[in-house]
Amino acid sequence: MRHIILLFFLNMVLCTLNAQQYIGTPGLIHVPTAEMDTVGVVRVGAHYVDKHMVPDGMKYDGEKFNSFTNYLSITPYKWIELGYGYTLWKSHRNLDPNQKSGFYVKDRYFTLRLCPLEEGRYWPAVVVGGNDVWGSGDNGKSGSNFYRNFYVAATKHLDLGGNRVGAHIAYRRWKRDFNEKWNGVVGGLTFQPSFYQPLRLIGEYDGNSINVGIDCELLRYLLLQASLQDGKYISAGLCFRIGLL
Numbered sequence: 001m002r003h004i005i006l007l008f009f010l011n012m013v014l015c016t017l018n019a020q021q022y023i024g025t026p027g028l029i030h031v032p033t034a035e036m037d038t039v040g041v042v043r044v045g046a047h048y049v050d051k052h053m054v055p056d057g058m059k060y061d062g063e064k065f066n067s068f069t070n071y072l073s074i075t076p077y078k079w080i081e082l083g084y085g086y087t088l089w090k091s092h093r094n095l096d097p098n099q100k101s102g103f104y105v106k107d108r109y110f111t112l113r114l115c116p117l118e119e120g121r122y123w124p125a126v127v128v129g130g131n132d133v134w135g136s137g138d139n140g141k142s143g144s145n146f147y148r149n150f151y152v153a154a155t156k157h158l159d160l161g162g163n164r165v166g167a168h169i170a171y172r173r174w175k176r177d178f179n180e181k182w183n184g185v186v187g188g189l190t191f192q193p194s195f196y197q198p199l200r201l202i203g204e205y206d207g208n209s210i211n212v213g214i215d216c217e218l219l220r221y222l223l224l225q226a227s228l229q230d231g232k233y234i235s236a237g238l239c240f241r242i243g244l245l
Helices: 002-014 177-182
Strands: 041-049 067-077 080-092 101-117 125-131 149-160 163-174 184-192 200-205 210-218 222-229 233-243
Touching (some): 067 101, 163 177
Antiparallel strands (some): 041 067, 041 233, 067 080, 125 149, 149 163, 163 184, 184 200, 200 210, 210 222, 222 233
């Protein structure tokens, strides 16, 4: 209950906040959707990520750690989104165990999303996408690809008495074995109340846990999302949306 109160308090105090995934593309919390951003919009932001959302392969001295992501993404056309981001990796300076620890390493990744079908009155939007889509393979020099996954997602919105309800479902496949707990069918629901639709409540199943969150938009430029992973662990992020057109 304290976590839930803190989550709502954080959102209301900052009063700045719409939906945005921790890698910088439209989505729920840890689950992708078929929503696309406005054409010509660039997203720049950062996200605090609890260790329970970080891939199990990312460890420091044998233990997982809380981290931060930073990203830049753009929607040049209504059918495509591109993004670049990284997760800060805790390590010893110069990878020397005798030196102090900090965020000295980054795990970088590219994101690609394609929308072959836009949402219509009687059918959902469909997006095919992936994260960490380009780079060395598992046997490559870096041996990374910690965030590599591919998915097909569908989204349909309904108007219920002025309230906007979104239904989202996706099938996702992760490349690395330590992420297999997030494989398979995932999805969730969103609710935007009629009295203030920039506010969005989120519930999702990411293949391993049920997560809840809240986000909101201010003046179409500033976004913030706060969430509870497995209903317990707080993650939150801030994003600026810059229109180039």
